[in-house]
Amino acid sequence: xxxxxxxxxxxxxxAATVVIFRNGPAGxxxxxxxxxxxxxxxxxxxxxxxxxxxxxxxxFALAKAVDTTLDLDEAAHxxxxxxxxxxxxxLAVGLVGELTAESAAAARALLLELGELAPVLDEFGxxxxxxxxxxxxxxxxxxxxIPRVYDTRFxxxxxxxxxxxxxxxxxxxxxxxWTSAQGALDMAETGEIKLIFPTRRNLERLALFGSxxxxxxxxxxxxxxxxxxxxxxxxxxxxxxxxxxxGYPVTGEPLDEVMRx
Numbered sequence: 001x002x003x004x005x006x007x008x009x010x011x012x013x014x015a016a017t018v019v020i021f022r023n024g025p026a027g028x029x030x031x032x033x034x035x036x037x038x039x040x041x042x043x044x045x046x047x048x049x050x051x052x053x054x055x056x057x058x059x060f061a062l063a064k065a066v067d068t069t070l071d072l073d074e075a076a077h078x079x080x081x082x083x084x085x086x087x088x089x090x091l092a093v094g095l096v097g098e099l100t101a102e103s104a105a106a107a108r109a110l111l112l113e114l115g116e117l118a119p120v121l122d123e124f125g126x127x128x129x130x131x132x133x134x135x136x137x138x139x140x141x142x143x144x145x146i147p148r149v150y151d152t153r154f155x156x157x158x159x160x161x162x163x164x165x166x167x168x169x170x171x172x173x174x175x176x177x178w179t180s181a182q183g184a185l186d187m188a189e190t191g192e193i194k195l196i197f198p199t200r201r202n203l204e205r206l207a208l209f210g211s212x213x214x215x216x217x218x219x220x221x222x223x224x225x226x227x228x229x230x231x232x233x234x235x236x237x238x239x240x241x242x243x244x245x246x247g248y249p250v251t252g253e254p255l256d257e258v259m260r261x
Contacts, residue, residue, distance in 0.1 A: 012140050012151030016077040017052025018085055019136065019202070020093060021212040022159040022178065029180040030212055035088060036175040036193065048184065048193040050202075052152070053084040058116040065118070066128055077153045078130045083117040085157075089176060093157045094133055097126035133157055136219045137205075137246065138226045139198045151226075154202065156219055158212040181206035197229060197240060197258050204250045222247040231255075 020033040034048050055076050063075035070078065082094040092104045103124055111120050121127065137154040179187065181203045187193045188200065195203070209215040225246060232241040232252060241252040 012142055012149050014055040014073075014077065014080075015053060015150040015152040016055055016080040016084070016155065017050045017152055018081045018093065018133065018155045018157050019050050019206065019215075020085070020089075020091065020157050020159060021215070023161060024180060029182065029207075029210060030215075031178040031180055032184070032206060033089065033091075033176065033178055034184060034193075036177075046194060047196050047199070048188075049196070049199055050154070051085050051088045052081060053088070054150070055080040056083075056116075058118065059083065062116075062118045068128075068130060070130065074135075074153075075130065078133050078155065079117060079128065081133060081155050081157075082128065082130075083111065086117075086120075087111050091159070092126075093159075094128060094130055095121075095126045096129045097124060099126070134216050134219050135224050136215075137202065138224050140226050140228050141198070142228055152198075153224075156212070156215055158216075181209075197253065198227075200253070201242065201248050201250060205248045208249060218247060 021030045022033070024031045033051060035051055036046070036048050059079045060072065060076040062079050063070075063072050066075070066079075068075050078094065085091050085093045086104070086108050090104055090108050092099045092107070107120050107124050107126075110123060111117065114120065134156040135153065136156050138152065139154070140149070140151040142149055142151075184193065184195075184203050185200070185207065188195045206215065209218070227242050227246055229240050229242050232239045234252070234254075238255040239252045240255055240258050242248065244251050
């Protein structure tokens with residue numbers, strides 16, 4: 001996730017992230033792609049998260065230039081998902097054209113050099129296909145006293161086959177791995193990975209689904225409303241809560257557990 005300058009957090013830093021599905025082994029739940037962020041990163045350093053990052057000005061510029069039924073803000077967020085996924089993982093999501101492992105690798109190298117998606121699309125003759133992305137959630141923890149507060153939109157995407165090449169970018173992230181949603185939660189319980197509050201809640205929701213189709217159906221049935229965690233109390237203990245209307249099976253966590261990740 002790109003690191004912006006320090007700014008007042010009245011509105012939050014626009015960001016976008018994606019849950020990328022692939023088929024699991026026969027009879028097993030689908031797998032999702034996760035990345036472990038470098039410990040040197042200010043936001044979520046050392047944490048396991050989904051690929052994504054900040055929405056850049058060039059994403060808004062490209063959103064203005066393309067023909068889409070989405071409003072400008074939404075299109076820019078989805079374009080950021082396409083760009084960040086290619087940059088962080090080497091996967092071409094939300095794109096159509098002559099897509100091969102070799103062209104994706106070359107496009108990623110050019111993107112890392114130029115920092116913008118538009119010239120990469122021109123160079124390889126690719127087009128955006130934002131219909132591949134399904135809005136899933138929006139998290140804006142504006143009540144938290146942290147130096148950088150992101151207003152993050154989450155999307156779903158499906159690769160289908162597991163025959164894909166991924167490679168870490170070695171700058172913002174240190175490890176990429178495929179796992180089921182429940183597998184990631186199990187890894188967190190054993191201390192193998194650490195999770196921030198939104199990621200844990202999203203994994204619990206994702207663990208409900210036996211396929212990408214199930215996840216997409218629920219996502220399309222529940223309107224995306226901004227989730228802003230708030231302080232609550234259960235049994236005399238402080239809890240961080242999100243409310244019950246967003247489609248999540250677990251809607252809160254004791255504050256002492258949140259602090260431990």
